[in-house]
Amino acid sequence: MTSETAPAAEPKLKGWRLVAANLREPKVLVMLLLGFSSGIPIYLVGNTLGYWMRENAIELSTIGFLSWVGLAYSLKFLWAPLIDKLDAPVLGKWLGRRRGWMLLSQVIVAIALFGMANVQPQEGQLVLWGQTLDQLVVFGVLALVVAFASATQDIVIDAWRIEIASSNEQQGLLTATSALGYRGALLVTDSLILIFAAHIGWSLSYEVMAALMGVGILATFLAREPAASVQAAAASHGSMLSAQGIYDAIVAPFVVFFREHGKWALVMLLAISLYRLPDFVLGPMANPFYADLGLDKETVGAVRGSFGLLATTLGIAAAGLCAVRFGFFTTLMAGAVLGPGSNLAFSYLALHGADAGVFTAVMVIDNFLLGLRRRGADRLHVQPDQRWLHGHAVRPAQLVLRAARQGTEGNVRLDDRTTGSGPQFARGVFAILRRNGPDRDTRTATVPGPGRSPHGRPRTSGGMTRHRPGRKPE
Template sequence: MPIFNYIQPYLSRRVYPLLLLGVASGLPLALTGGTLQAWATVENVSLKEIGFLTLVGAAYTFKFLWAPFIDRFVPPFMGRRRGWMAIAQIALGIAIGCMSLFSPSENLFVLALLATAVAFLSATQDIAFDAYSAEVLQPEERAAGAAIRTLGYRIGMIVSGGLALVIASVWLGWANMYLLMGLLMFGFAVLTWLAPEPDSARIQPPRNIYDAFTVPFREFFSRPEAWSILALIVFYKLGDAFAGALSTTFLIRGAGFPPEVVGSVNKILAVIATIAGALVGGSIMGKLGLYRSLMFFGIMQAVSNLAYWVVAITPQSIPVMALAVGLENLCGGLGTAAFVALLMALCHQQFTATQFALLSALSSVGRVFLAGPLTPPLVESFGWPGFFVFTVFIALPGLLLLWYRRKELSRLDQPQT
């Protein structure tokens, strides 16, 4: 049956475990971010001190600095990838549980230190999980694997974000909610033990720390296409990043929608559309291959930005706004599925942790250093309608780089030798 052909990639024993492992990867993020800020707010911590709490998440930005250690050292159990995942998950269970012992109003500094430890351990889990995902999947499974782990990560964020707030305020209280989340991490360590071992387990790790830090760079930059591939990673989702940088501000201030309506659409429809896009993208990509999927989804990403242009030039309409948000996030999800599969395919299996951490960090350069600072002056120059048209042109360099390296990208669908 045709529909079964689209579901089948997700039924592989190497693919479906990534759903729950993705939940484990996404769960700690909000516990050191929005949820912790909400707890501090409820306990009347000053705004200045709450602002200080945003620094605890810096580990996610700099995780590439210790990724080589994850490549170099092999735990004495469960292999190089699952072993590090399990160690991080058990340590996360302890650290998150310890957070339940302190109150933001009385022990904010201690709580901030524990949150920093949670962020570090969570980033370590992400390093190992990214490497595991890239190594356990066959080339034809990368699209489905990228989609299902994205779905799991989003679920983890919802559990420790919105659901955690409900649990804390209605049922268990803040301390017991954190204790519950810590217990969940111990459960994920069991799931990691049950997950299949990658075929790459036979590959020898780098011989020493020096090699772990230097050889991944030498290997990648020895490739003739290295610099253009790095540029592609920066530019592929740049148009999407510009369109989304101030999308909430546009809908509230530019289009005049009430904040509660925008919040409902963004938090519900946008998440659903992104997940649907990733899952559909994972299924389609198995048929199209990596290069054609990146090109097709990249074009859809760019064109979907015009949905916000439609909102900007038409009379205020909630259905039109909801359709635009849904379409833009659906196409963004399609592009994300293909992009994560690209990062997986680019990594050499001997040092997947280091290369994936570096490439994923590089992929955020455009969003952080270009889209964020440059969007406001562009909006002031072009106005909202002109700005969203311009974002389509911002996406063109990434598509041109994609076409330029089409032969190399087509070869990435083949197994590494």
């Protein structure tokens, strides 16, 4: 039996000094860059890609079919156990398990994006190595490669973030920093790229996006391999093809998850999977809809990057206030009802055509309610507890189920990293400030069961939590 020994006595930092000390750590900058790299590919094989294809006169049915490459984000839990237990070819021995997979996936994404930029979504024939191939099929295969490699990158970046954090509070700060980088990438690939494409064309714009994957490659070399990953790689494992290996990799994570959350486990998975379904259905077809209306790319990009971004932030803030006042469940249900109802605004836009004023109003309505739903989806997320993650049998479970959670929104995956980078970063700093407080509960938030608050504590009226003086929360 091992026992933890107290570290050597050293000055104990508190308050803003503790925040500053955490922000100065290199891992925070690395997490910011990795968050940016993680956010680059998602729209380039989804929403934004639809705009490019529609401008090239590709049929809506073909655009809708190709958008299903985003299923790679939904199904990545299937190969997450392999990423957790195996080293990347060649690079794993050089950089370590986590960083090896990071670099491999980032290089593949960059190469495939460059290939998409040069093949282009057009009807016609393409000759490769003496073989005549359908150009659109080749383009679709490259998009699938981007989605698969990007989903793999998400798995390993999340694993690195979980293992590299030294405390629950630092975990919150790293998550918030990742949100900041991820949100910046979405702004580039959802808004700014449309403005770029209007001036320099789609092909060159996609080549610029491929070059931006260099940000993630730089972060991979700046990062250090987590000690937990080094230890796991050094430990001997049974064959993945054995019955025990298959059980440990695929079955055991779900057994642990259902044992941890009991009868609420299935409800949690269903809620996570279905909450954003209307956005998943609408997302890939929104940009082709704008193209058919005659809205120019510059207008769409400018409105999204200004009014849309502001409305999303206000929606997230409103959801937070409602959660405090009315409780998490009420806010979640309001988002579930009002969110799909915002699609009616697009029907109104269809009647007015390429009207910039109406388009702006529709974007404000949709993005405000989108922010409301994002906040609800954020609260559905199960935050990892450091003590829980350090159990060898549980760590793969968190990796697999987190991968499943983050992929359920498909092409419009808007997980905890996209729920407003500013508020996320503020919450991370606030968590550091509260560290070592007199009534600090080191457990992180869980999805509430009956009679418990969103933080796993006894619920009182109005969704607030009341503590007895002198006692720690249960």
